[in-house]
Amino acid sequence: xxxxxxxxxxxxxxxxxxxxxxxxxxxxxxxxxxxxxxxxxxxxxxxxxxxxxxxxxxxxxxxxxxxxxxxxxxxxxxxxxxxxxxxxxxxxxxxxxxxxxxxxxxxxxxxxx
Amino acid sequence: xxxxxxxxxxxxxxxxxxxxxxxxxxxxxxxxxxxxxxxxxxxxxxxxxxxxxxxxxxxxxxxxxxxxxxxxxxxxxxxxxxxxxxxxxxxxxxxxxxxxxxxxxxxxxxxxxx
Numbered sequence: 358x359x360x361x362x363x364x365x366x367x368x369x370x371x372x373x374x375x376x377x378x379x380x381x382x383x384x385x386x387x388x389x390x391x392x393x394x395x396x397x398x399x400x401x402x403x404x405x406x407x408x409x410x411x412x413x414x415x416x417x418x419x420x421x422x423x424x425x426x427x428x429x430x431x432x433x434x435x436x437x438x439x440x441x442x443x444x445x446x447x448x449x450x451x452x453x454x455x456x457x458x459x460x461x462x463x464x465x466x467x468x469x470x
Numbered sequence: 471x472x473x474x475x476x477x478x479x480x481x482x483x484x485x486x487x488x489x490x491x492x493x494x495x496x497x498x499x500x501x502x503x504x505x506x507x508x509x510x511x512x513x514x515x516x517x518x519x520x521x522x523x524x525x526x527x528x529x530x531x532x533x534x535x536x537x538x539x540x541x542x543x544x545x546x547x548x549x550x551x552x553x554x555x556x557x558x559x560x561x562x563x564x565x566x567x568x569x570x571x572x573x574x575x576x577x578x579x580x581x582x583x584x
Contacts, residue, residue, distance in 0.1 A: 361513070388570060400514065400559060402571035413570050448513050458504055459572070461513030 359383040363449050363462035370439050370469055378434045378465045380449030388452045389432045390459060391424065393417070393445040400448070406432065439469045473497045474562050476575035484583050489547040491578050493560030496541065500562040504572065505534060505545045508557045517558075518545070550582045 362381040370376045382389050391403040404414045406424055423435045432451075436443055446466050450459035475494045483489045491505075501522040506514035520527040520534045520543070527534050533546045547554055557579050561572040 363513075390570070392572075399576050400561075400572075400574040402573070405570040407570070415571065450513070458506075458516030458519055459514075460516065461506075463511065463513050 359460070361449055361451055361460050361462035363447075363465050365465060366463065367466045368468070370467070372441055372469055373438050376436050376439055376467065378436075378447050378449075378467070380432045380434070380462055381430055382432055382449065382451030383453075383460055384430070386451035386453050386460070388412075388454070389424075389426070390450040390452075391434045392448045392450065392461075394448065394464075395442075395445040403434070403447075436467075439467075441469050443467060444469045473500075474560055474573050474575040476558075476560055476578050478578050479576070480579040480581070482581045482583060483550050485552060486549045489545075489550045489554065489580055489582070491545040491547075491558050491560075491580065493543050493545075493575055494541060495543075495562050497562070497564070497573075498541070499564040500573075502563045502565040503534070503536060503543050504561045504563075505532075506559045506561060506574075507554075508559060508577070514559055547580075550580075552582050552584060555580060555582045 364379045389406040394400045402415050404418045405412045421437045425433050446464045448464045449462045452459045504519040505517040508514045518529050518532045518534050520536050525536050536543045557577045559577045560575040563572050
């Protein structure tokens, strides 16, 4: 069964450093997403991406965050200057269309120290 | 801002019996609802969805019921199996408004006892 692949599974970074989380969505999917889950809290929407541009973003997704689909297969989330409160599980997801359930990756656990 | 609420953090059910997980929402713009299942160290897995034009959707052992007037939906699993033990998330979206984001509930940890 097709999967969404995320790397790395765990990333530790120092506060203030830039971090890039990588995702390979399912190949025929057109919509891409990033969500995060802070420990013990809800899964929260960050951003959706369609047709090579951001289609929707949350208040969490401020200027420190950016997304890119650099080569037609990867989908990346960059955090420019990480803060302690960015520590969370980050999930990438993709969907075939807007009305389909997403397929989520296994997540990247980001720890900012 | 708890637009989607799952008021039971945990639920324990005997194997073979019915599991009923509940979810309430407050935003009347939501028109598409989904249930996800999550095992530790994995991402959420899509289970079943329902559009606001329906009140029931069934897929094998899983049935989702939607009560729009009460802004309530539930997931029924019957019969429950040990492999169903996981955290279940309810999620909602306002697709007709063009929204792509899902708003998740806090999750309910389901434990199926042998």
